[in-house]
Amino acid sequence: MPTAAHALGRAGEAAAANFYRQAGYEVVAQGYRYGRAEVDLVVRQGTTLLVFAEVKTRSGSQYGAPETFVSPRKKELFRLAATHLQEELDWRGDIRFDILALTQLRQGFRLELFEDAFY
Numbered sequence: 001m002p003t004a005a006h007a008l009g010r011a012g013e014a015a016a017a018n019f020y021r022q023a024g025y026e027v028v029a030q031g032y033r034y035g036r037a038e039v040d041l042v043v044r045q046g047t048t049l050l051v052f053a054e055v056k057t058r059s060g061s062q063y064g065a066p067e068t069f070v071s072p073r074k075k076e077l078f079r080l081a082a083t084h085l086q087e088e089l090d091w092r093g094d095i096r097f098d099i100l101a102l103t104q105l106r107q108g109f110r111l112e113l114f115e116d117a118f119y
Contacts, residue, residue, distance in 0.1 A: 008057055008059060008104060009055075009057050011057070011109075012055055012056075012057025012102040012104075012109060013030060013031075013040055013041060013055050013057070015102060015108070015109050015111065016040070016041055016053060016055045016100045016102065016111070017030060017041060017043075019100070019111055019113075020041070020043040020051070020053070024045065025043035025044060025045050025051065026043060026044045026045075027041070027042070027043050028042040028043060028044050028050070028089075029041070029042040029085070030042075032081060032085055033081065034080060034081040034084040034085070035080070035081075036077060037077035037078065037080045037081035037084075038077070038078075038081060039052050039053070039054070039078060039081045039082060039085070040053060040054055040055040041053040041055055041100075042085060047093055048093045048094060049093055049094050049095070049096060050086070050089075050091050050093060050094070050095045050096075051095070051096045051097075051098055052078065052081075052082045052085075052095065052096070052097050052098070053097075053098040053099070053100050054070055054074070054078060054097075054098070054099045054100070054117075055100045055102065056069050056070065056099060056100070056101050056102065057102040057103075057104070057109070058101075058102070058103050058104065059103075059104045060103065060104070070099055070117070070118070075118050078097070079097075082095065082097070096115060096116055097116065097117055097118050097119065098113060098114060098115050098116070098117055099113075099114040099117040099118075100112070100113055100114075101113075101114065
């Protein structure tokens, strides 16, 4: 049985995927795993841009901004998974690493996009 935190995370990832779709991106993968590394969301803009997004969802801001919870180790694993997926897809276009920070509101989420959040 999923915990409340897992349910909130899944809802946040679904909202993030919808956000990118509405912006004209195609969702390539959700929860892409390579070993211990995971990328929450991979989206593509045509044949020119592949975006690897870390989705951070929080129920409130009492513990700090969601985007501040991406550790150096998480970034390292994120890049590892991204590199593997690029090879798997034989991707030749540009890539970008985003952080999507979602904070739960009474209805829906407040969403903040940090493009090119890290390399």
